[in-house]
Amino acid sequence: MHDAAHGVTLDEIYHARARIKGQVSRTPLWHSRALSERFAAEVYLKLENLQPTGAFKLRGVTNMIAALIERHGHDALAKGVTTASTGNHGRAVAYAASRLGVPAVICLSTLVPANKVAAIEALGATVTRIGQSQDDAFEEARRLVKEEGMTLIPPFDDPLIASGQGTIGLELLEDQPDLDRVILGLSGGGLLGGTGAALKAIRPQLNVTGVSLSAGAAMFESLTAGHPVAVEEVESLGDSLGGGIGLDNRCTFALVRDVMDDHFQVSESAIANAMIDMLEQEKMLVEGAAVVGLAALEEHQIDIKGQKVALVLSGNGVSLETLDQARQLAKR
Ligand SMILES: *Cc1c(COP(=O)(O)O)cnc(C)c1O
Numbered sequence: 001m002h003d004a005a006h007g008v009t010l011d012e013i014y015h016a017r018a019r020i021k022g023q024v025s026r027t028p029l030w031h032s033r034a035l036s037e038r039f040a041a042e043v044y045l046k047l048e049n050l051q052p053t054g055a056f057k058l059r060g061v062t063n064m065i066a067a068l069i070e071r072h073g074h075d076a077l078a079k080g081v082t083t084a085s086t087g088n089h090g091r092a093v094a095y096a097a098s099r100l101g102v103p104a105v106i107c108l109s110t111l112v113p114a115n116k117v118a119a120i121e122a123l124g125a126t127v128t129r130i131g132q133s134q135d136d137a138f139e140e141a142r143r144l145v146k147e148e149g150m151t152l153i154p155p156f157d158d159p160l161i162a163s164g165q166g167t168i169g170l171e172l173l174e175d176q177p178d179l180d181r182v183i184l185g186l187s188g189g190g191l192l193g194g195t196g197a198a199l200k201a202i203r204p205q206l207n208v209t210g211v212s213l214s215a216g217a218a219m220f221e222s223l224t225a226g227h228p229v230a231v232e233e234v235e236s237l238g239d240s241l242g243g244g245i246g247l248d249n250r251c252t253f254a255l256v257r258d259v260m261d262d263h264f265q266v267s268e269s270a271i272a273n274a275m276i277d278m279l280e281q282e283k284m285l286v287e288g289a290a291v292v293g294l295a296a297l298e299e300h301q302i303d304i305k306g307q308k309v310a311l312v313l314s315g316n317g318v319s320l321e322t323l324d325q326a327r328q329l330a331k332r
Pocket residue numbers: 055057088089155156185186187188189190191192240241287289290314315316
């Protein structure tokens with residue numbers, strides 16, 4: 001954590017917090033009575049589903065665009081920003097760019113659900129749908145950068161993005177300084193890497209637990225292999241956790257390797273159960289990717305007895321169709 005080859009330091013995370021202040025919500029840390037009783041622990045929910053765009057991704061994106069304007073001036077972004085994402089990141093770029101007066105083009109794979117596409121267009125960005133995977137969509141964004149002079153805002157693999165997500169870690173420990181464990185969804189690793197960096201810097205004994213899908217868990221496969229590897233993307237109730245980490249990953253692979261203590265994978269039926277539990281017991285409607293922490297607690301019977309634990313509810317991007325699928329699978 002001290003060499004910081006990945007560029008994500010506690011200092012950078014404090015800078016990020018100053019930049020995003022007033023643009024991004026400081027979300028509540030909600031004490032869940034139902035889950036606390038059920039697991040004989042103190043369970044808290046970090047409500048990132050309450051961000052204006054419905055997910056934590058606004059933190060990293062706002063930090064990056066604001067930092068670029070700070071360093072190079074507003075004119076440097078006149079040709080606009082672009083990105084590829086499974087929806088929440090695209091929505092964050094669209095929102096942050098329009099607030100900061102910068103044009104945006106969002107490239108999406110054809111697997112991205114229609115409700116997410118409509119939400120991005122409503123924020124005033126242009127959407128291009130292309131290819132079968134996030135990697136294909138990312139290629140198009142790269143082309144726009146090369147041929148149209150746009151600026152790429154990556155979904156996770158940049159120190160400014162990960163540092164922005166890391167502001168979650170600062171808020172968690174301000175609200176509950178003696179947390180024992182924080183459980184986060186893991187895909188590209190900006191969320192877990194950034195938040196984990198803040199948590200570990202302030203409270204080294206805290207356990208940072210990552211949770212991935214059972215299929216196409218690119219970061220987990222890469223950590224096991226010792227270098228970034230490609231995986232096949234599959235449809236999932238936790239679609240925001242899909243996609244690769246980039247074979248040329250320069251930040252989050254090293255970062256996650258540094259800060260993650262435990263890792264679990266969860267089945268589709270465990271995600272479905274957790275979504276329905278969250279709705280029935282907490283009256284909280286969130287997406288599959290946001291409940292993988294609860295899914296892991298249930299499916300792997302992680303022993304958190306007597307511990308103070310936070311689950312990061314990362315986003316609320318769920319359609320009625322997906323909720324219906326979850327209900328079928330959870331058999332309620
Ligand atoms: C992007 C996303 C994640 C995973 O974040 P990474 O930084 O890619 O690991 C988790 N949950 C939701 C809702 C997301 O949008």
